[in-house]
Amino acid sequence: MPRPVLFLDIDGVLNTQKHNTQIYFEPRLLARLKIILEATDALVVLSTFWRAFHEYICYCFHRHKIDVAHHMLPLPMGATRGKQTTEKWRHYHRISQLEKGLSVETGMIGRTSEDDKEYDCRAEEIEAWLKEYGQMYLGGCGGTGDMNTNESFHPSNWKYAILDDRPSAAKANTPLYERFVLTETGKGLTEDDAKKTIELLRLGPCR
Template identity: 25%
Template sequence: MDKLIFLDIDGVISTEKSRYALDKDACDLLGKIIDATDAKIVVSSSWRRNTVEDTKEELTTVRDFVPFPFPYADRIIGVTIRAYAYVMQGIHLAIPRGVEIKQWIDTHIHSDNGKNWNEKVVGVDFDYVILDDDSDMLLEQAEHFVKTDTRLGLTEDDAERAIKILNQ
């Protein structure tokens, strides 16, 4: 069974404590989740780039906000679309991140690119967890969502909950 982590970075593994650079303790907790579940990562953060390769480069090139290479770059298999907003005549309509995640699941989870999706079953064919400090997920994603504290990032309790979701 496929196991996926939809990973936001700011407020999850980049924290106030680390001055919004990658936080080693939070990254270690992400590693705990990966070790316990063998999950792959889909980056749903504003840190994502247009391609997986560009995103890996963004996360592994050491600079101020990346004080060490992201240790799980080899686990990144995807990035969600950027459906930020629709602006027309001065009206801003936000697109929830949950929609970006649903689009990725619907078109990438299986090699058939979403064909026969009605035959795919969460918990049978795949499981996923969303790690994010924002709440703009879809109702159908509620049982897969671990909301982190923006200031603290990923905590031990969050990691345990994510492991439980992925290994149910």
């Protein structure tokens, strides 16, 4: 059976800050993430501003006893295609991609997590991931959805959830919104949020 997928933000989910200048995790919130992953056997896709630091995030998760080899998808499928990167990281990424013989995507340079405009297209980034990798990880097109329309672009039986503290992570009246758990920045991932996420990953949205 296909495993469910969790699209994961960090700031406001795994910590209680909105505009961090570095990656920061609160152990009690990571413990709740661990419960979610173990209860659902979910695969994690980073949809956070910090997605460029996939390896370091995996290291931090590992230090908190999360089985990253089992739950973290590798790049490129392990993160949505975001544009929030630094110039130095873009330089490193550009060299790494060229050395591997891969194409280099252009992106906005020098942005920060404080710029709300950077998040206007996060829902579209998640939709793009689902269109590119959904059949591979969530199963075939055996549902009622239509992959070619914006209103219902995938089978209704795909199981995934979105954890984010920004409303822009999911658009109303789309499949994403039915699978969206909006956290409160000052609280982060609560027990109720974790319970709802588990239900979505196990059962899908209620009909």
